[in-house]
Amino acid sequence: MQRFVMWLSLCSHSSKSPGDVFYNTQKEILHHLQNIVDFGKHVMKQFFGENYVHHGEIIQLPLDFVRQLCLKIQPERPESRCDKDMDTLSGYAMCLPNLTRLQTYRFVEHRPILCIEIKPKCGFIPFSSHVSQEIKHKVCRYCMHQHLKVANGKWKRPSKYCPLDLFSGNKQRMHFALKSLLQEAQNNLKIFKNGELIYGCKDDQDCVSDWNELACHLKPFFFPSNGLVSGPHCTRTIVKELIHVITMTLLSSTDACRAGDMKTVPVSQGRSYCEASAFNKELVRNGKHKLESSGLPRGCLLYKTLQAQMLDMLDIEGLYPLYSRVEQYLEEFPEERSTLQIDGPYNEAFYEKLLDLSTEDDGTVAFALTKVQQYRIAMTAKDCSIMIALSPCLQDECSEQRPVVLTSKSRFTFSVSVLDLDLKPYESIPHQYKLDGKIVNYYLKNVQAKDDPVMSNLFKENEDCTLVLHKV
Ligand SMILES: O=P(O)(O)O[C@@H]1[C@@H](OP(=O)(O)O)[C@H](OP(=O)(O)O)[C@H](O)[C@H](OP(=O)(O)O)[C@H]1OP(=O)(O)O
Numbered sequence: 001m002q003r004f005v006m007w008l009s010l011c012s013h014s015s016k017s018p019g020d021v022f023y024n025t026q027k028e029i030l031h032h033l034q035n036i037v038d039f040g041k042h043v044m045k046q047f048f049g050e051n052y053v054h055h056g057e058i059i060q061l062p063l064d065f066v067r068q069l070c071l072k073i074q075p076e077r078p079e080s081r082c083d084k085d086m087d088t089l090s091g092y093a094m095c096l097p098n099l100t101r102l103q104t105y106r107f108v109e110h111r112p113i114l115c116i117e118i119k120p121k122c123g124f125i126p127f128s129s130h131v132s133q134e135i136k137h138k139v140c141r142y143c144m145h146q147h148l149k150v151a152n153g154k155w156k157r158p159s160k161y162c163p164l165d166l167f168s169g170n171k172q173r174m175h176f177a178l179k180s181l182l183q184e185a186q187n188n189l190k191i192f193k194n195g196e197l198i199y200g201c202k203d204d205q206d207c208v209s210d211w212n213e214l215a216c217h218l219k220p221f222f223f224p225s226n227g228l229v230s231g232p233h234c235t236r237t238i239v240k241e242l243i244h245v246i247t248m249t250l251l252s253s254t255d256a257c258r259a260g261d262m263k264t265v266p267v268s269q270g271r272s273y274c275e276a277s278a279f280n281k282e283l284v285r286n287g288k289h290k291l292e293s294s295g296l297p298r299g300c301l302l303y304k305t306l307q308a309q310m311l312d313m314l315d316i317e318g319l320y321p322l323y324s325r326v327e328q329y330l331e332e333f334p335e336e337r338s339t340l341q342i343d344g345p346y347n348e349a350f351y352e353k354l355l356d357l358s359t360e361d362d363g364t365v366a367f368a369l370t371k372v373q374q375y376r377i378a379m380t381a382k383d384c385s386i387m388i389a390l391s392p393c394l395q396d397e398c399s400e401q402r403p404v405v406l407t408s409k410s411r412f413t414f415s416v417s418v419l420d421l422d423l424k425p426y427e428s429i430p431h432q433y434k435l436d437g438k439i440v441n442y443y444l445k446n447v448q449a450k451d452d453p454v455m456s457n458l459f460k461e462n463e464d465c466t467l468v469l470h471k472v
């Protein structure tokens with residue numbers, strides 16, 4: 001299995017990703033890549049910790065090699081991604097460690113490796129007083145967005161996964177969240193064996209979700225001495241072991257970071273569960289109304305991800321007017337764009353400014369800009385992925401450098417990393433604002449109205465009424 005992966009810039013030629021910025025010249029591409037490296041190095045490492053973030057480095061490749069590589073890769077790219085072309089003109093690329101491998105070892109590993117990639121999405125409910133629709137204080141964005149995604153045809157079925165369950169730190173809720181991801185992986189879960197995708201969606205059309213097949217892949221990892229009978233019982237046992245391992249690695253603390261003590265929001269603020277979560281609904285059905293949220297250990301990657309996500313303190317509704325203030329200022333003083341560090345450099349000074357968590361608006365551009373930049377960090381943390389690499393190990397192989405997780409019949413050494421930490425563009429903020437409105441309105445009209453008994457009766461009465469009118 002190769003140790004590094006190469007990442008070529010993608011150049012949009014459609015408007016699928018609003019806010020996409022176009023980089024035309026070689027110089028612009030180099031600058032863009034340098035920004036990505038600096039952002040990982042000087043900003044995200046501070047939030048997440050040295051060991052979790054791999055910022056990569058820029059390399060230069062012979063143009064002929066890049067062209068041939070792109071020709072080879074192109075047929076493998078999912079159709080839905082082909083609105084962007086790979087850059088074959090600059091010769092620059094990013095070299096990143098292959099995160100499907102263990103990151104605790106510098107030398108090549110020859111033993112089998114399992115990797116679980118999770119895109120957890122936003123793990124909290126907005127606590128901002130700028131939120132205009134009460135539903136946003138009750139149901140999380142992911143759960144609301146599911147309905148719009150199914151209606152738009154992005155996915156065939158809604159998922160029962162709710163990020164608030166995963167981020168709760170409560171093992172039962174986390175188990176439910178992970179099981180739901182395994183049932184409906186969408187773009188939130190992938191499993192690799194020795195670097196090859198064995199579970200999850202290659203693209204939107206092609207999803208592998210056969211638990212029996214998955215269990216066949218996993219059996220040698222979890223039950224190496226083959227002592228387990230086959231059949232549905234065996235599949236369930238293996239999936240349970242897998243969920244246990246993922247939970248334990250997600251709760252493990254394998255790093256410390258500079259922003260470690262920065263608390264973006266007091267625990268008491270904001271709701272710790274989502275009313276639409278299937279786990280929550282099941283509890284309510286059973287007459288239990290209190291959802292346990294054990295809280296996450298401070299050092300674990302989920303905790304750090306959540307803290308970074310919570311830099312979105314005002315919600316897009318509170319942020320958008322501040323974005324407009326910055327925009328207005330830039331219209332008047334366009335030359336100030338670089339002083340304001342909107343497109344970098346993402347250096348120590350940029351990081352320092354992010355630490356101001358005050359929410360008292362003094363009417364200045366400086367305040368507005370800080371909130372905009374914090375929001376961009378939060379958006380990035382809401383869209384990143386976590387890679388958990390696991391490799392079976394023997395009892396005498398435990399050490400400080402090599403964290404270990406145990407299952408009933410095996411033990412694994414593991415590493416946890418975070419992936420896809422390119423700062424979200426400033427230009428995507430208006431898109432975020434519009435999308436937020438669409439998600440909430442769709443949910444209110446099409447889901448809540450049907451769930452709510454009063455609204456639902458109204459709905460039925462309307463239906464009856466329509467029928468009567470029809471007859472007349
Ligand atoms: O807005 P969201 O929550 O739908 O997130 C987008 C993701 O959709 P998802 O909800 O995970 O299915 C979306 O994921 P897919 O490409 O659809 O797999 C992208 O990650 C997108 O980021 P970018 O615009 O490509 O930088 C993401 O856009 P950003 O909002 O992070 O800019």
Ligand SMILES: Nc1ncnc2c1ncn2[C@@H]1O[C@H](COP(=O)(O)OP(=O)(O)OP(=O)(O)O)[C@@H](O)[C@H]1O
Nearest residue numbers: 005010081084096097098099100117190385419420
């Ligand atoms: N360093 C890495 N090691 C292993 N796998 C990786 C690495 N980087 C990316 N991948 C795999 O490639 C997938 C896509 O990566 P990424 O999201 O960075 O691409 P992208 O440039 O954002 O593409 P797009 O814009 O089309 O979504 C990831 O979900 C992951 O499975």
